[in-house]
Amino acid sequence: MTHLELALCTGGMILGTFLPRVLPMTILAGRPLPEAARVWLGFVPAAVLAALVAPEIFLVDGRLALNTDNIFLLAALPSILVAWKTGSLFATLAAGMGAAALLRWGAA
Amino acid sequence: MPSRSRIHSPLHLSARAEILTGMRMGLPILIGYVPLGIAYGVLAVKNGVPAMWAVAMSVLVFAGAGQFIAAGMIGAGASIPAIFLGNLMVNLRHVLMSAALTPYAQPLPPAARALYAAGVTDELFAVQMADFRAGAPCSSWRLFACNLTAQSGWVAGTALGGISGSLVADVKPYGLDFALPAMFLALLLPLCGDRLQLATALSAALFSLLFTMAGAGRGSIILAAAAAATVGLFLSRRKNAPRPPSGRGGHTAASPPEEDSA
Numbered sequence: 500m501t502h503l504e505l506a507l508c509t510g511g512m513i514l515g516t517f518l519p520r521v522l523p524m525t526i527l528a529g530r531p532l533p534e535a536a537r538v539w540l541g542f543v544p545a546a547v548l549a550a551l552v553a554p555e556i557f558l559v560d561g562r563l564a565l566n567t568d569n570i571f572l573l574a575a576l577p578s579i580l581v582a583w584k585t586g587s588l589f590a591t592l593a594a595g596m597g598a599a600a601l602l603r604w605g606a607a
Numbered sequence: 608m609p610s611r612s613r614i615h616s617p618l619h620l621s622a623r624a625e626i627l628t629g630m631r632m633g634l635p636i637l638i639g640y641v642p643l644g645i646a647y648g649v650l651a652v653k654n655g656v657p658a659m660w661a662v663a664m665s666v667l668v669f670a671g672a673g674q675f676i677a678a679g680m681i682g683a684g685a686s687i688p689a690i691f692l693g694n695l696m697v698n699l700r701h702v703l704m705s706a707a708l709t710p711y712a713q714p715l716p717p718a719a720r721a722l723y724a725a726g727v728t729d730e731l732f733a734v735q736m737a738d739f740r741a742g743a744p745c746s747s748w749r750l751f752a753c754n755l756t757a758q759s760g761w762v763a764g765t766a767l768g769g770i771s772g773s774l775v776a777d778v779k780p781y782g783l784d785f786a787l788p789a790m791f792l793a794l795l796l797p798l799c800g801d802r803l804q805l806a807t808a809l810s811a812a813l814f815s816l817l818f819t820m821a822g823a824g825r826g827s828i829i830l831a832a833a834a835a836a837t838v839g840l841f842l843s844r845r846k847n848a849p850r851p852p853s854g855r856g857g858h859t860a861a862s863p864p865e866e867d868s869a
Contacts, residue, residue, distance in 0.1 A: 500681060505660045507687050509667060512677050515694025516670040516701075517725045523705035524712060524724040535840065542839030543832065544700030545798045546811040550831040551676075551697065552791035553812035554819045561820065571788060578789045582796035588671075588730065589639040591796075592646070595789030599782030 570606075574598040622748045629752025632738065636730045637760030640671075644764020646786040647674055649772040651765070654682030658769030665765040669726055669758050672697050672794070675787045689825065696829055700794075704732040711739040712750075719747055726754040729794060803843050811835030 500508070532540070556575040557563060567573065578595035585591070644665065651661035656678055664674055673694040680690050705724050712720050727735070731754055743749075778784050799805040814834050818827030 500655060502660075504687070505656070508677065508681065508690055509660070509664055511687050511691030512664060512668045512670070512673060512694050515691045516668050516673050516698050518695065519698045519701040520705050520727060521721045521724045523702050524709045525717060525721050527706070528709050528713070538843055539836050539840045540699075540702060542804065542807045542836040542843075544703065545795060545804045545808040546832040546835040546839065547696055547699060547828070548791045548795040548798075549808035549811035550815035550828045550835065552788050552795065553815045554828075555788040555791070557812075557816055558819060563816070563820065571785060574782070574785050575788065575792065578785075578792045579796060582793045583799075586793075586797045587639075588790065588793045589642065591793035592643065592786060592789045595785050595792065596646070596782035599785040600780060601782075603780060603782070 570599055570602045573602055625746040625748035626752040629746075629749035629754075630756045632734050632749070633731070633753040633756030636728075636734065636757035639730070640757060640760035641764040641767075643671060643786075643790075644761045644766075645768035645771075646764075646783050647671070647678070648765040648768020648770075649775055649778060649783055650675065650768075650786065651678040652769055652772030653775070653778055654678045656681055658766070658772065661769045662762060662766050665758075665762045669728065669761060670694065670698060671728065671761070672787070672790055675790065679787065685825075692829075693825075696832070700729075701727070701732075704729070704736075707736060708732065708739070711745055714745045715747055715750075723747070723750050723754065726751075726758060728757065731757055803839055803846065806842055807835050807839035810838045 531537070552575075556569075556571045557565070559569055559571075564572065574595050577598045578591050581587075581594040582591040647665070648658065648661050651664075651674075652658055656664075661678075664677070668674055676693045676697055677690050680693055685693070704727065708724070708727065712723060715723060735750065735753065739745075775781070775783075795808060799808055811831050811834075814831035815828060818831050821827075823830065
């Protein structure tokens with residue numbers, strides 16, 4: 500990637516980050532959304548996160564891989580447990596990345 | 608006249624106190640963001656993002672999951688509009704947080720409010736919302752000190768990771784390639800205490816797998832998320848038919864808190 504492309508890419512990331520963070524607090528402030536939109540939007544975070552993570556942990560090369568060779572599927576188990584119990588981003592990352600590293604070390 | 612300096616001094620002291628409070632609030636987040644930033648810096652370099660640009664992104668964008676996704680997409684050769692959409696999609700969750708903070712941040716001038724809102728990550732939202740709910744007044748000194756303290760950990764971590772990234776031959780033995788899925792799980796699981804949210808997440812996972820295996824590509828994530836949120840809306844309508852949907856956690860964040868009297 501050239502510097503120009505990286506600059507454009509950063510610009511796109513700034514827009515993609517600032518629009519959802521800034522708009523509700525500025526021009527949308529005091530203009531409540533319709534009830535249905537509000538409820539629908541309330542389900543979007545869980546929906547997006549689950550839609551993003553499912554292919555990462557259940558698919559290997561685009562195919563369903565429900566077996567013990569699937570390192571990400573196995574590493575997801577301690578991650579889910581720690582995320583559920585602690586709600587801590589750092590603890591979940593440590594558990595997940597640690598599990599993935601250990602599993603690969605054991606498999607090697 | 609001595610009175611002038613006496614008027615100035617308490618203001619100055621209170622700004623300092625607010626800055627210190629903000630830094631204290633941001634410190635635990637800073638400590639968590641350093642290793643996260645290292646992971647991001649290494650992955651960014653491995654995906655062909657120069658270390659300097661990775662640091663620039665951490666300064667200008669400051670979005671953990673969004674930056675991780677962008678690094679992966681850059682490595683996969685995605686187009687710039689696709690990277691923008693990927694960021695927008697994963698950051699949509701901030702719409703709710705921003706709306707929830709709005710009544711408390713109202714005293715800030717519009718430009719300061721926009722700048723403050725741009726720097727509120729998931730963790731900063733959690734800490735500041737709790738602070739506001741406990742009755743803390745809206746102080747720009749405290750809010751910006753808190754945001755900047757946390758961000759300094761993210762930027763420092765990115766720099767460390769970016770520098771050492773070229774020394775790491777492969778990220779896999781360190782489990783660094785699992786950082787993004789682990790981050791998604793860390794953000795997702797706390798939402799799943801609510802049964803409707805859990806049902807939405809499970810349908811999103813199912814739709815996403817089906818669409819991806821059917822070959823819908825990147826668009827399958829947006830389609831699956833939109834379909835699952837609609838399922839959630841439908842379920843909440845059925846469940847709460849006689850009374851308006853009420854709840855806790857993420858999905859009431861858009862409604863202003865009732866104790867708001869500022």
